[in-house]
Amino acid sequence: MALTLGFIVEKLGGTLLGSAQMSVAAIAPLESASCVDISFLSNPLYVDQLDTTRAGCIIVAEAHRQRASARGACIVCDKPYHYFALLTQLWREQNPVSSESEPLIHPTAFVHPRASVHSSARIGPQCVVEEGAVIGEGTWLKSSVNIGHHCILGSECIVHPGVVIGGDGFGFAPHRGEWVKIEQLGGVRIGNRVEIGSNTCIDRGALGDTVIGDGVKLDNCIQIGHNVQIGEHTAMAAFVGVSGSTKIGAHCTVAGGAGFVGHIEIADRVNIGAKAVITRSIREPGEYGGYYPFDSDSVWKKNAAILRQLTSIREKVKNLMQNGSGEKK
Amino acid sequence: MALTLGFIVEKLGGTLLGSAQMSVAAIAPLESASCVDISFLSNPLYVDQLDTTRAGCIIVAEAHRQRASARGACIVCDKPYHYFALLTQLWREQNPVSSESEPLIHPTAFVHPRASVHSSARIGPQCVVEEGAVIGEGTWLKSSVNIGHHCILGSECIVHPGVVIGGDGFGFAPHRGEWVKIEQLGGVRIGNRVEIGSNTCIDRGALGDTVIGDGVKLDNCIQIGHNVQIGEHTAMAAFVGVSGSTKIGAHCTVAGGAGFVGHIEIADRVNIGAKAVITRSIREPGEYGGYYPFDSDSVWKKNAAILRQLTSIREKVKNLMQNGSGEKK
Amino acid sequence: MALTLGFIVEKLGGTLLGSAQMSVAAIAPLESASCVDISFLSNPLYVDQLDTTRAGCIIVAEAHRQRASARGACIVCDKPYHYFALLTQLWREQNPVSSESEPLIHPTAFVHPRASVHSSARIGPQCVVEEGAVIGEGTWLKSSVNIGHHCILGSECIVHPGVVIGGDGFGFAPHRGEWVKIEQLGGVRIGNRVEIGSNTCIDRGALGDTVIGDGVKLDNCIQIGHNVQIGEHTAMAAFVGVSGSTKIGAHCTVAGGAGFVGHIEIADRVNIGAKAVITRSIREPGEYGGYYPFDSDSVWKKNAAILRQLTSIREKVKNLMQNGSGEKK
Numbered sequence: 001m002a003l004t005l006g007f008i009v010e011k012l013g014g015t016l017l018g019s020a021q022m023s024v025a026a027i028a029p030l031e032s033a034s035c036v037d038i039s040f041l042s043n044p045l046y047v048d049q050l051d052t053t054r055a056g057c058i059i060v061a062e063a064h065r066q067r068a069s070a071r072g073a074c075i076v077c078d079k080p081y082h083y084f085a086l087l088t089q090l091w092r093e094q095n096p097v098s099s100e101s102e103p104l105i106h107p108t109a110f111v112h113p114r115a116s117v118h119s120s121a122r123i124g125p126q127c128v129v130e131e132g133a134v135i136g137e138g139t140w141l142k143s144s145v146n147i148g149h150h151c152i153l154g155s156e157c158i159v160h161p162g163v164v165i166g167g168d169g170f171g172f173a174p175h176r177g178e179w180v181k182i183e184q185l186g187g188v189r190i191g192n193r194v195e196i197g198s199n200t201c202i203d204r205g206a207l208g209d210t211v212i213g214d215g216v217k218l219d220n221c222i223q224i225g226h227n228v229q230i231g232e233h234t235a236m237a238a239f240v241g242v243s244g245s246t247k248i249g250a251h252c253t254v255a256g257g258a259g260f261v262g263h264i265e266i267a268d269r270v271n272i273g274a275k276a277v278i279t280r281s282i283r284e285p286g287e288y289g290g291y292y293p294f295d296s297d298s299v300w301k302k303n304a305a306i307l308r309q310l311t312s313i314r315e316k317v318k319n320l321m322q323n324g325s326g327e328k329k
Numbered sequence: 330m331a332l333t334l335g336f337i338v339e340k341l342g343g344t345l346l347g348s349a350q351m352s353v354a355a356i357a358p359l360e361s362a363s364c365v366d367i368s369f370l371s372n373p374l375y376v377d378q379l380d381t382t383r384a385g386c387i388i389v390a391e392a393h394r395q396r397a398s399a400r401g402a403c404i405v406c407d408k409p410y411h412y413f414a415l416l417t418q419l420w421r422e423q424n425p426v427s428s429e430s431e432p433l434i435h436p437t438a439f440v441h442p443r444a445s446v447h448s449s450a451r452i453g454p455q456c457v458v459e460e461g462a463v464i465g466e467g468t469w470l471k472s473s474v475n476i477g478h479h480c481i482l483g484s485e486c487i488v489h490p491g492v493v494i495g496g497d498g499f500g501f502a503p504h505r506g507e508w509v510k511i512e513q514l515g516g517v518r519i520g521n522r523v524e525i526g527s528n529t530c531i532d533r534g535a536l537g538d539t540v541i542g543d544g545v546k547l548d549n550c551i552q553i554g555h556n557v558q559i560g561e562h563t564a565m566a567a568f569v570g571v572s573g574s575t576k577i578g579a580h581c582t583v584a585g586g587a588g589f590v591g592h593i594e595i596a597d598r599v600n601i602g603a604k605a606v607i608t609r610s611i612r613e614p615g616e617y618g619g620y621y622p623f624d625s626d627s628v629w630k631k632n633a634a635i636l637r638q639l640t641s642i643r644e645k646v647k648n649l650m651q652n653g654s655g656e657k658k
Numbered sequence: 659m660a661l662t663l664g665f666i667v668e669k670l671g672g673t674l675l676g677s678a679q680m681s682v683a684a685i686a687p688l689e690s691a692s693c694v695d696i697s698f699l700s701n702p703l704y705v706d707q708l709d710t711t712r713a714g715c716i717i718v719a720e721a722h723r724q725r726a727s728a729r730g731a732c733i734v735c736d737k738p739y740h741y742f743a744l745l746t747q748l749w750r751e752q753n754p755v756s757s758e759s760e761p762l763i764h765p766t767a768f769v770h771p772r773a774s775v776h777s778s779a780r781i782g783p784q785c786v787v788e789e790g791a792v793i794g795e796g797t798w799l800k801s802s803v804n805i806g807h808h809c810i811l812g813s814e815c816i817v818h819p820g821v822v823i824g825g826d827g828f829g830f831a832p833h834r835g836e837w838v839k840i841e842q843l844g845g846v847r848i849g850n851r852v853e854i855g856s857n858t859c860i861d862r863g864a865l866g867d868t869v870i871g872d873g874v875k876l877d878n879c880i881q882i883g884h885n886v887q888i889g890e891h892t893a894m895a896a897f898v899g900v901s902g903s904t905k906i907g908a909h910c911t912v913a914g915g916a917g918f919v920g921h922i923e924i925a926d927r928v929n930i931g932a933k934a935v936i937t938r939s940i941r942e943p944g945e946y947g948g949y950y951p952f953d954s955d956s957v958w959k960k961n962a963a964i965l966r967q968l969t970s971i972r973e974k975v976k977n978l979m980q981n982g983s984g985e986k987k
Contacts, residue, residue: 110764110766110784110801126784126802128766128782128783128784128801128802128819131755132755144784144802146784146800146801146802146819146820146856148800149755150755162857164818164819164820164856164878167800167818167820167855167856167878168816168855170855170875170877170878170895170896172743172875172893173737173739173740173742173743175737177891177909178873178891179875179891180740180743181746181747181816181853182742182743182746183746183749183750184746185684185746185749185750199820199857199879201820201855201856201857201878201879201896203856206746207684207685207686207687208686208687208690221879223877223878223879223896223897223914225896239897241879241896241897241914241915243895243896243914257915259897259914259915259932259933272952273955275933276952277915277932277933277949277950277951277952278952279932279951279952286954286955287955288953288954288955289953289955290952290953290962291950292950292962292965293963293965293966295966302969303965303967303968303969306969306972307965309972313971313972316975316979320975320978320979
C-alpha cells in the first residue's frame with residue numbers, strides 16, 4: 001500500500017519540500033530506489049548518491065536540504081536514520097501482515113492454565129508457555145517460542161521463532177567421575193521492550209534469577225547462561241555466548257561470536273568486537289576486541305607456525321641486545 | 330531391505346564384476362564392512378584396505394578394477410564417491426521411512442490459509458507456514474520448521490527441524506541511548522534444491538530480500554543476516570555467521586564457525602577455513618583462513634602473552650639492525 | 659516450600675549442628691543468603707564469608723566445622739558442593755513444577771504410532787517423536803524437542819526445548835559444480851543419564867550411528883556431526899562443534915565455542931579451553947587450548963598487524979645472530 005508524502009510528515013514530522021499528494025510505494029536504499037520509492041541519506045559519505053539516485057523522495061538532514069530539493073521531493077529532518085526507522089514502523093502499521101489481526105493466542109499454542117498472559121499479548125503458532133510464566137502487555141511470541149515455568153517477560157517484548165527462555169542452566173557437581181545434576185531452581189526475568197532473535201537461549205538461574213534489562217536487543221543464536229545479568233539497552237549480535245553469573249553493563253554493544261567467561265563484570269558503555277574472548281572483567285568504558293586476522297592460506301599458516309616460537313624469538317632478541325650473540329651467555 | 334548387485338547396476342550403471350544375484354544388506358565403510366555389505370573406495374590413499382576389508386562388494390574406479398575383482402565382487406565406475414552418493418539415494422528410496430508415506434501436510438502443522446504450498450510439498454509435524462509464504466514443488470519441511478510471512482522456497486528443498494526462515498533482521502537506530510526498531514519489510518527468497526540444516530536461521534531483509542541461490546547447502550546452526558546474498562552451489566558448515574548485506578559468490582565453501590562482517594563481497598570459488606573472521610571483501614578465488622593454533626596450555630599461554638609485546642620486539646629488531654643496540658638512538 | 663534441617667539430614671546424611679526443627683525457605687549463595695536460607699561453602703578461598711553471611715544454616719566440610727558452628731546452624735559433610743547438588747534435587751522433588759504432575763505424553767506432542775516410548779517417559783508440549791524412535795525409562799523431553807526416525811535415547815535422560823536429534827548429517831558428493839546428496843542412513847544412539855541443552859543438534863550417522871555415551875552432559879547450542887562418538891561422562895559447554903566422525907574420549911571437558919575438525923581422536927580425560935580449534939588428534943590427557951587474547955582496540959590491532967610480519971622478523975633475528983646485520987648475506 002502506497003503512502004502520500006503528506007501523510008508521512010503529518011505522522012512523523014519533518015519539513016516536506018515537494019507535493020503532499022505525491023505517493024511512494026516502498027522504502028528503498030538510494031542506489032536501488034526507483035522513482036516511486038522513498039529513500040534516505042544518513043551517512044554523509046554517500047552524499048554523492050544524491051546526484052545519481054532515482055528515488056522519488058529522499059529523507060535528508062538540514063545540511064543536504066538544497067542539494068536534495070534541487071533534484072526532487074525531499075523531507076528535511078534532524079536525524080534521517082531515526083526518521084527512517086520510524087517510517088518503517090509506520091509502513092508496517094499501514095501494511096499489517098495478517099497474523100497481526102488473528103486471534104491473540106493461536107489455537108496451536110500451548111499456554112498452561114496457571115500461566116499469566118496479558119490480554120493484549122500475542123502467542124503465536126506452536127508456542128509453549130509453561131506454568132507460572134508471565135507474559136506482559138503487548139508482548140509478542142512469534143512462533144515455536146518456549147517459555148519455561150515461572151519465567152517473566154515484561155511489556156512490549158518481541159520474541160522470534162525458536163527462542164528458548166528458561167531451559168536449565170548448565171550446572172553439575174563432579175562426583176566419582178560422574179556429574180551430579182544441580183537442579184536449577186531460579187527463573188528468568190526479562191524487562192520491557194526487549195527483542196530476542198530466532199533460536200536464542202536464555203537459561204534459568206541456578207538459585208537466583210537470570211536478568212535481562214529493559215530495552216535489551218539480542219540477535220539470533222545467542223546463549224545466555226544461568227544467573228547472567230544484562231544491563232538496560234545493551235545490544236548483542238548473533239552467536240554471542242555469556243557464561244554463568246557474568247554481569248554485563250548497560251548501553252554495551254557486543255559483536256557477533258564474542259564470548260564471555262563466567263563470573264566477570266563488564267562496565268557500562270563497553271563495546272566488544274567480533275569473536276573476542278573476554279576472559280576478565282572490564283572496568284572502563286571503551287572499545288575492546290581481538291581475533292586472529294585472516295589471510296590467504298599460504299600466508300597465515302606460515303606466520304601461525306612462528307607463533308609457537310615467540311618465546312624463543314623474544315629470548316634471542318634479548319640476548320642480542322645484551323651480548324650481541326643471540327645466545328645466552 | 331537388501332538389494333541385488335544386478336538391481337544396483339541396472340539403476341545406477343557401472344560394470345559389475347561378480348554375480349548379479351548376489352544381494353547386499355547395507356552400505357558400510359571399507360574398514361567396518363562385513364561380507365553382506367557393499368562398500369566403496371574413493372580415496373586412493375586407502376587402496377590397501379582392499380586387501381583387508383571383508384566387504385561383499387566394492388565400488389571402485391577403473392584403476393583398481395584388477396585388485397578389487399581379485400578379492401570378490403566389485404562395481405567399476407567413473408567416480409566411486411559420486412556412485413556411492415547415488416547408491417545412498419537408491420537405498421533410501423527402496424527403504425523409505427514411514428513419514429515419507431504419510432499425509433503431505435501433517436495434522437499438527439499450521440499452514441496459514443493464505444500460504445501457498447505446492448501439492449507435492451511435504452510439511453512435517455509442528456511446522457509453521459505463515460501468510461503469503463510459498464513452498465515449491467517437492468520441497469520438504471521436516472518438523473518444527475518456521476517459515477515466516479511472504480518467504481519463498483523453491484522446489485526440491487529439504488529443511489531440517491528447528492529451522493527459522495524469515496525472522497526479523499537485527500536492525501535498530503540508536504536514539505537517545507535506546508534502540509528504535511527498524512521494521513524488517515523485506516522477505517527471504519530461497520532457490521531450488523537448497524538444503525538447510527537443523528536450527529539454522531535466515532533473517533528476512535530490511536527493505537529488499539535475503540536471497541539464497543539454487544543448490545546452496547547449509548549445515549546446522551548457521552545464521553544468515555538480513556539482505557545477505559549467497560550464490561549458487563555454495564556450501565557452509567555449522568556455526569557460520571554472515572552479517573547483514575554481505576554478498577557471497579557461487580561455488581564457495583565455508584568451514585565451520587567462520588564469520589563474515591556486514592556489507593562485504595566474496596568472489597565466486599572462494600574457500601574459507603574454520604573459524605576465520607572475514608573482515609573485508611575477497612576479490613580473488615582461492616583458499617583463505619586464520620585461527621589461533623591450539624597447543625597444550627603451558628605452551629600456548631606463554632606464547633600468547635608475548636603477542637602483546639610484538640610491537641616492542643619489532644622495534645628492538647629494527648634498532649639492532651640500525652645501530653646494534655636494540656635501543657632507539 | 660520450606661524444609662526442616664532435620665528432614666534434610668535425614669534424606670541426605672551429614673552431621674547437623676543446630677536445631678532439627680529449624681526450617682529454611684530457600685537455598686542461596688553465602689553473599690546473598692538471608693537468615694531463612696541455607697547456603698554452602700565449597701571453595702576454601704571464600705572461607706571468610708563465614709563471618710559475614712547471614713545464612714540460617716551453612717553446609718561445610720569437617721575443616722570448617724568450628725568456625726561455622728560458632729556462628730549458627732551448620733551441616734558438616736564430606737563434600738559440600740556435592741551435598742549442595744543433592745540438596746537442589748531434594749528441593750525440586752519437594753517443590754515440583756506442575757508439568758511434572760501432568761499427563762506423561764502432552765496432548766500437543768506428536769508421537770509416531772510406531773515409535774517406542776517407555777511408560778515412564780515424559781514427552782512435553784509440541785515435541786515430535788518420529789517412527790521407530792525409542793525413548794527410554796524416565797527420560798524427559800521438555801518441549802519442542804525433535805527426535806528423528808530410529809533414534810534411540812536411553813533411560814533417565816533430560817532433553818531441553820528446541821533440541822534436534824537425528825537431523826541429516828552434512829554429506830554431499832561434488833559433481834560437475836553441484837552437490838549430490840548422500841542420504842544419511844544411520845541413526846543416533848544416546849546412552850543413559852545424558853542431559854542435552856536447549857537448541858543443541860545431534861546429526862544422524864551417514865552409514866553407522868552417531869553415539870553419545872552414558873552420563874554425557876551437553877550444554878545449549880552444541881552441534882554434533884554425523885558419526886561422532888562421545889565417551890562416557892564427557893561434558894561440553896555451549897557452542898561446541900564436533901565435525902563428522904570425530905571420536906572424543908570419556909571424562910573430557912570442552913569449554914564454550916571450541917571446535918573439532920572431522921576424523922580425529924581425542925583421548926580420555928582431555929580438557930579443552932574456550933574457543934580452541936582442535937585440528938589434530940590428541941593422544942595424551944591434559945589441558946589444551948588457544949585463542950587470540952583480547953585487549954583494548956588500540957593495543958590488539960597494532961600487535962595483530964605485526965602477526966603478518968612474523969616470518970620476516972624471525973628471518974631478521976636469524977641474520978642478526980649469524981652476521982650481525984639483519985640482512986641475508
